[in-house]
Amino acid sequence: MNRETLPTASAAGQQAPADRTGVALEDVWVYPGDQGKGQAAKPLLQSIRCRIEPNTITLIAGTAGSGKTTLLQTIAGLMPLSRGAVRYGAHSLWEDGNRLHALLHRSIGIVFQYPERQLFADSIEKEFRYSLRPYRLSKAVQAERIDGALRQMGLPTDILSESFLTLSDGQKRKVALATTLATRPTWLLLDEPTAGIDPQGVGPLLRCLKQQKEAADGGVIVVSHDLDTFLPLADRVLILHNGALAAAGTPQELLARPELWLETEIGLPSALQLMAQLREAGTGMGIEGTEDVPLTAEAMADRILGPRERESHGTANPKTAAFDGVRKAESGTGAFGGDYAAESGTAVPSGDYATEHRTATSGEEHAAESPPEASILAAGTSEAKQAGAARMGAAAQLLQQLHPSAKWIVYVLLTAAILMQHSWAGIGVSALLTGSLIILSGVAYRSLLRPAKPFLYFIVISTVVSGITIIFASDSWLPERIYFSTAPASKTFELLVRFLFVMLLGILLAVTTGAKRMQMALEQALSFLERFGIPVAPFAFAATLLMRFLPRLLQEMDRMLIIVQARGKSQAKKGSLRLREIPVFLIPFLLSMMKYAEDLSLTLEARGYQLKRLRREGMARLPWTRREWICIAAGVLLFAVLYMWAL
């Protein structure tokens, strides 16, 4: 888009002062979408407040899972906010009614991680045209933009007629970056741009970032764990930890707090590590007082070879005390073979300076942080819940542990009985039965509702449609009377709702049975086939693998949808596609799933999985006890009662 047409600060009715520039995040909270498995979801981002000034390069650092990618996508308008606001200048990115500010949306260019995997078109030129389409430029301007972007990335013009399939990964990445540059974004956002990059590609990338930094009213935001590359370039650094902003400042401000890098598990940038080590060795070459940490090799060499007379004096220097702490903590994290959780605990530096500057993360949270969910797992559910739901928990546990075959037999009995019901009373009993089983199982309603939702809609629509009665006038095509009659509607409802119960029970069976248990049960149930030389184990294993494939499929779909939304600058609700976007989505998606399948088969082979296994003694048989018999008896009893009822 043209920079001249950027929203000016004169627009009325905005809260922010009119002379504001840059990006402002005001108490931003983001919760996960519906992919969470019930329970109170942990926020992906919590209470993020910060400002990003124009004409700067901002680095967002944090460990995997700290929320840095989510933050970048939130700034790009690809994540709906649960609370708070994102402002560009005086304008809110989200206008009322959850619509993106169209002009702002088009002024943001985002480059995703592994951008070489987002290409889809049969020629590179089409790839550019697709990215430029939302900007409604004339052909001539488009050609000029494409040409400029290619030159900026050092790509030849004749690449335009080529297919991405013939390019190398390094070229693909440059092309993908160029398609974003061609839109002349005011703000350029990049997710791990150096991850997996060809070593020769780093130079052009950094040059491009420096150019972008000069864009009027715009700037660059980079998410990366490649600190050595980006710290010398960054004007400001945001450090994320567990979805919260742990610190923000210039690189030097944050380098003065070594404990920060260790507490957040990011690790020390090389320059800082060296400084700490030189100080520890007592060379007098460490940093003192308010001196800057030299970031480039040249500056560091100057520093090391510089005046030696700066002998360390004043042991009360806070910075030096902090470094002592760092060294101790470092040797702690370096210990290999210790308990992992305990290891991260030792990473808390000692020293007064460190405690003073400790971030919002409490010690407790920190100790549990390596595997955030692991501690939850170990400790079970929260105490409050535990007290209330002890009895229900027992039923849920029984449902989880019951032999899958027993569960299946009960399921078959119950569904048969439910399908037999023809009276409202029978349907009521079925509903009661289904409902109580769901409640007893303790399964999150959301995980049941999601797959059942389409069918629910289907029931509602079918019921309504079947209830609408149209009476035509005797000699005309015009309807004389339209009314809703309850009798056929209720008949349809009665017919369909039983299938809903059957479906819910089926989902319940799947949700309460882990993939592994399912596999073992299948192997056991079908083991008689092995006598006839039919290999059962591979079939059962394949079925389990398929079940693992599905969530992966959904995950990858979500990821691709976000990329499509970002490239198409569409206003459409997340998760819906326009017709012309189908190839944009489908081709990279299929390529990635093919890669996944290939990786999976390689892994299986590499880990010694053979079609005909030598022995499977390792797998304990699932126990079949009185518990199973009692459950089947209960199922038979229920079936008998319902059968009598239906008669």
Added chain:
Amino acid sequence: MENKMKASSIDLQGVSYAAAAAGGTKTLLQETDMHIPKGQWLAIVGANGSGKSTLAKLMAKLYPATTGTVVYSNQPGASYRPFVQIIFQNPDVQMMGETVYEDVRFGLDNYGFPSGEIHGLAMNALDKVGLTALADASPAVLSGGQKQLLQAAGCLAVQPEVLIFDEAASMLDPMSRQRLLQAARSLHVEGTTIVWITQLLDELEASERIVALESGAIVFDGSRETFFYPRSGEVGSACERLGFSPPYAVQLALELMKRGRRLHPLPFSIEELGKAVSAWE
């Protein structure tokens, strides 16, 4: 393991690999001879598409060589022990078990280890990578780094002669990467041959030998010293000539040497550089 003689571990004899591609076949690895001594730490570096991952899969016999043969030295010991194990890039694809413990057992069960030994071997492997406390957790709750450590545990449990890390640290953050390297280092000390494949030169500090690939051919094969530091009379190191940018510690060391300082021994990590500089006095 018993005696550190220079017996070979893997021998590549005229190995090449070609795959079907649009309009015929494409050679991904040109005819290559390579000899990997037992107990060596070999690093293979190269840009995307240089053939380093293909080479790894050929070494693991996951791809059939188009020409030539991959020869494994005969190992003493139990026949069910696999000779090579390999850890791939994407930690999410590699999880096979429903708990951390089951995942480690996956390989042990598959290779048919005696059932009496399996539990002990699995727990021992988890202990070595520091995941014992998480044995009963679901792999889904692990971080990317922990997942790769779990893969390492699964591989070391079956006691292979050679362990290949095929860009295993490329999706990890620096601290997790250090932990994985640490795990490899302690296995190396115990005598395992390590093949570490990467395009990130920061991961090379423990390597004894570096092989660089370019368009499917070996363009460098030598020690760390000759890879990172120019030989006397030469301008620029092999590393720079090949277009790689050296890690921070080497960059700084080169800068100091350019200004007339001597560093002894030549440093490859921040730690070694710090020591060399501290020794100036």
